[in-house]
Amino acid sequence: MSRIEEEVCKKIEQRAKVGLSKYGVTMETAPLSRLEWLVHAQEEAMDLAVYLQKLIEMEVE
Structure with missing residues (x-):
């Protein structure tokens, strides 16, 4: 590794x-349902998208 x-x-x-x-x-x-896991994953992905957008904007400035 x-x-x-x-x-x-x-x-x-x-x-x-x-x-x-x-x-x-x-x-x-x-003790989460499949739907709750999916929602958590989606929320994490949206946070990542926000962080990426911020970094992209910092590169463009």
């Missing part, structure tokens, strides 16, 4: 720990 992939894995582990601490559940044990 590359250094970059290892860094991503570390960040995933850190986020999992934060999520467990904050919500008291893991991705496996979170």
